[in-house]
Amino acid sequence: MLTLHKLKLFRIVYEHGSFNRAAQSLYLAQSVVSQHIHDLEAALGARLFERTSRGIRPTAAGEVLYGYVGKVQALLGEAELAIGQLDTQAAPQLDVAATPGVSVYLLPSWLIPLRQARPNLTVNMQTMLTHEVVRDVLNGRVHLGFLEGDTDGLAQEALGRVRVREVCYRVVVPPTHPWAGRTSISPSELKGQAFIHRQPTSRARRWLEGALGQHGVTLRATAELDSPGAVKYAVLNGMGVSVLPDYAIEREAERGELRCLAIDGVSMTRPLLMVWDKRQPFTLVQRAFIGVLAEQVPELALLL
Numbered sequence: 382m383l384t385l386h387k388l389k390l391f392r393i394v395y396e397h398g399s400f401n402r403a404a405q406s407l408y409l410a411q412s413v414v415s416q417h418i419h420d421l422e423a424a425l426g427a428r429l430f431e432r433t434s435r436g437i438r439p440t441a442a443g444e445v446l447y448g449y450v451g452k453v454q455a456l457l458g459e460a461e462l463a464i465g466q467l468d469t470q471a472a473p474q475l476d477v478a479a480t481p482g483v484s485v486y487l488l489p490s491w492l493i494p495l496r497q498a499r500p501n502l503t504v505n506m507q508t509m510l511t512h513e514v515v516r517d518v519l520n521g522r523v524h525l526g527f528l529e530g531d532t533d534g535l536a537q538e539a540l541g542r543v544r545v546r547e548v549c550y551r552v553v554v555p556p557t558h559p560w561a562g563r564t565s566i567s568p569s570e571l572k573g574q575a576f577i578h579r580q581p582t583s584r585a586r587r588w589l590e591g592a593l594g595q596h597g598v599t600l601r602a603t604a605e606l607d608s609p610g611a612v613k614y615a616v617l618n619g620m621g622v623s624v625l626p627d628y629a630i631e632r633e634a635e636r637g638e639l640r641c642l643a644i645d646g647v648s649m650t651r652p653l654l655m656v657w658d659k660r661q662p663f664t665l666v667q668r669a670f671i672g673v674l675a676e677q678v679p680e681l682a683l684l685l
Contacts, residue, residue: 383424388450389683390417391429395447396679399436406544406680454682474503475666478517479527480585482609483653484508486628488527495673502666508608511584515540518656524667526656529626530584541659545678549627550589550649551641553616558640560622565643568596575621577612578602585651589624592647613639624649655681 390403394414397403404411422429429443439447475495479488484506492504509517514526515535529548532540552571554560560570571593578600579586593600603621606612609629616623617638633639643649655674657663663671668685675681 383421385453386683387417387421387424388446388453389685390414391421391443392447392450392454393680393683394418394430394437395439395443398438403680407683454685457685473499473501473664473666474505475525475670476505476507476523477525477527477670478507478509478514478523480511480514480529481508481583481607482626482629483527483529485608485610487653491674492670494676495670498673499666499669502669510582511535515656519658521658521661524657524664525670527653528656529653530588530651532654532656539658539660541657542654543680543684545653545655545674545681547650548653550624550651551627551630552622552644553613553625553630553639553641554622555616555619556637556640557619558622560642561640563642565645567645568593568598568647571598571600571622571644573601575603576600577604577606577615577621577623579609579612580605580607583607588651592649593644596647626651 390407393407394400394403397406400414400418401411404414407414418429425442425446427442428440429446430437431440477488477492478484485508488506492506496502496504507517507523511528511530511532512535514523514528515532515537517523518526519537519539527545532542552560552566560566590600604615606615609625612623613625613629613633615621616625617633630639630641634641655671657667663684671681671684675685
């Protein structure tokens with residue numbers, strides 16, 4: 382059967398160029414994704430992808446369908462916008478919660494195109510810790526939540542989630558630090574360093590301590606601060622070294638105000654997730670925001 386859901390999933394597979402990568406981004410089993418594409422091919426009577434030893438590539442039919450899927454989704458977006466503009470007196474509100482860092486460095490830029498499309502929209506954005514984001518999403522206080530890291534220990538059946546992007550973390554030091562001319566350090570070199578930490582309740586801190594603990598490294602915290610921004614400015618002012626996400630240090634790294642280093646043999650990436658309450662249908666405002674993000678993250682289009 383030809384359904385909108387299958388068309389959206391087809392677009393995700395097309396843009397990832399892989400059944401496996403598409404499945405991982407959607408938190409689905411690869412067999413589920415493959416079955417949906419098989420059903421779509423059966424409904425259309427045409428093969429959409431060629432399977433090769435290097436992965437998949439779209440057939441001529443797949444290329445044609447991809448163009449039409451884009452048109453279908455664009456028309457649906459126009460319809461939603463038109464419906465939302467019927468009542469120009471209404472002042473809808475979008476309530477969003479995000480973990481520290483995401484709320485400062487990422488969310489504002491995501492909200493700009495939404496405000497351009499919906500000038501009568503009011504946005505209420507709150508900064509919370511991970512467990513608070515999950516709590517307020519599930520109790521209905523916020524429409525959408527954004528958090529870093531897997532939801533292990535927090536996942537509940539009603540919590541929907543999708544990966545928005547990967548966040549890369551790096552050791553950051555001022556340009557006067559002895560490590561400033563290097564590209565990486567060993568885990569053991571962090572021992573004894575004056576380290577600027579997040580607060581003990583931070584899941585980012587627990588993730589970092591766990592990753593380094595596997596290499597026998599315990600950090601010596603000289604300060605505990607409550608946001609990536611506060612940590613960054615402490616490093617800039619020579620209080621010590623730290624580990625920060627890429628989005629928080631991009632400008633300072635480009636200007637040469639901070640130096641960024643990898644840690645040899647340690648995976649330094651975490652997923653950035655969007656979460657929502659699966660028990661409730663998306664409102665028009667939620668759909669509008671997700672539609673804006675889908676321009677950057679095709680996986681989100683599958684939700685609409």
